[in-house]
Amino acid sequence: MNRLRLLTGMVTLLFTATVAMADITIGVNLSTTGPAASLGIPEKNALAFAPKTIAGQNVKLVVYDDASDTTTAVQNTKRLVSENKVDLIIGSSTTPCSLAMVDVAAGAKTPMLSVASASAIVAPVDAKRKWAFKVSANDDIYAAAMVAHMVKKGVKSVGVIAVDDPYGESNTQEYVKLAKKYGIKTQSIEKFKKTDTSVTAQVLKLMSGKPDAMFIVAVGTPAALPHTALVERGYKGKIYQTGGAANADFLRVGGKALEGSFLPASPVLVAEQLPNGYPTKAEALKFAKAYEGKYGPRSTFASHIWDALKIVEAAVPKALKKAKPGTPEFRQALRDAIETTKGYNGAYAVFNMSPTDHSGVDQRGMSVIKIENGKWKLEDHAKF
């Protein structure tokens, strides 16, 4: 149904492109197929909550799939800016695709809101990244929450097993940097592939060093394989996962093996357990109710799109005062307006953008979650 609606939306857009030039056009490019499909699909689901009108202007969505491929991401972005003449781009799901899009978006002077994780997408803010924004926490925010928890639990040595892709690479790097600062020893860093039939060898190598804790870096269900292997081999220490693992399918595949492990993730997953008055609680509950009523268990990835849409909704009225949609002036004004987003209490995090920080997510967007009885349990949250 949803897909049909998007399709009809795209078709009507084609036919009405000439008459409806004043409408606000949002281009979306997500990885709904290919290796990152487990991110892209919930993200695309959340597009159903896009507002039909903002400040009296009709909103048109044009949605493309980049198949988790950087070349396709660039082509899609070129189509969005040249054929569809979009005022703003949302996407893509992964860091490599988003990085590839930054150049095109900047070339066309069109603001883009990435939903991927790595800080390299928006930092440092230079001539190109001036146009790029990101609605997810930087890697170091994740690492900081986790390392703080490790220090609290007295962890001195850690073995790392990371998925062999850019997500694994960048998260491992951020973690190692921070761990060093806090005197936690990284014993060895092993790699595995999502489609591997066995990680026994890597797990044996990690366990031979007898570390206090293990850190598994992977997105979604692939994170379960090393975890189960560790438990099967009788590893008794603490096991940490990254926020990317946090989805309902990960819990399903990992099953009992996951009990008692920790992961840093947005408090949106445990919105109900947050203390009253936590800045993101209200919006997170609103998002959870809307999403779960329609698609099943909530996902942090879907909450990125929710927040991206809200940020756009708040920025458009400001930009409309300066120019009409479809013009370069409007895109410039929209960019400026997004950059001044202040104190928006989103579902995923609190956003405070500035000319030097185009992610705007601080430690309040991160909590440490424990897996207990196959459910997320709030272990630790930031001060507010």
Next chain:
Amino acid sequence: MDSTIFLLLAQDALTNGAIYILLALATILIFGVTRIIFIPQGEFVAFGALTLATLQMGEVPGTVWLVVALAVVAAIMEAYRLLRMGVSREIPAAVARTLAPPLVVSGIAYVCAPLNLNLGWQVLLTVMLVTTLGPLVYRVAFRPIADTSVLNLLIAAVAVHFALVGLALLFFGAEGFRTPAFSEAQIPLGVLTVSGQSIWVYVMSIAFIGLLAYFFGRTMYGKALRAVAFNRNGARLVGISPSLAGTLAFALAALIGCLSGILIGPITTIYYDSGFLIGLKGFASAIVGGLASYPMAAGGALLVGITESYSSFWLSAYKDVVVFTLIIPVLLWLSLRSVHFEEEE
């Protein structure tokens, strides 16, 4: 590395190697009989595991619809072929022959899916569904071009691979699945613990090798397949239909792939796109056997399993690089050693 780790790695290598043996056998079988380098062999593995996982959840797997759709396409193609040959009165019988088995199998699966049968029945349903898929894929994608060059067939195989992966994403979603183990037993063996599931893998692998040996050595159909693999034209002259041989080879390959999927489903997480890499390792093993020798391919599969396991321990980031680099010296050795003869096109 101490002796315990050495043994554990060897055990891991053996389990993976056993799966690669099965896939290498299927790859050689298809190549021998049809000259197709069958890239999508791994997709049967993924379809096997994921179909079983979907049945476990009490839902109708997308495989059912794929089988029905392919059967309809195959029936139309068959009717068109007979029409062009000018024997239109044979059409109803041929269409019925093409449609009946897939429709019966998918019908049974559709009815049984929500019943939450026990694991054994669900495995049987999965095997029936995926095995039906094999001949249908052959009929739709390969039979019309069965006599073209190896390269054309390879290109068609790549296309089938992409189509099946795309369909798997549509049917099963992007997230992975684990299926329940056939046996939860853990048998202590010195420093090692052998899981019941890995014993299943070994037993099935050995049983299949024995079964294939019996099939090719003792049965009429098996001998016919060998004849086609040995000399297509000669086989045709003595009245063996290459298309029947192709259909049979694909059914066997799909069966082997599906069983491999069901066997490793409880050991690892299977994704819609898991099949490719597993199949590729089976292919690498088959290359060691020169795409012709079954025993050599089995040796190759163990070699791939061992290389994979030990290189994961020392050089986990370059594991696949090491495994696939292995093929280069093997190819070099094979091409230096063998006498070249041009294939008739």
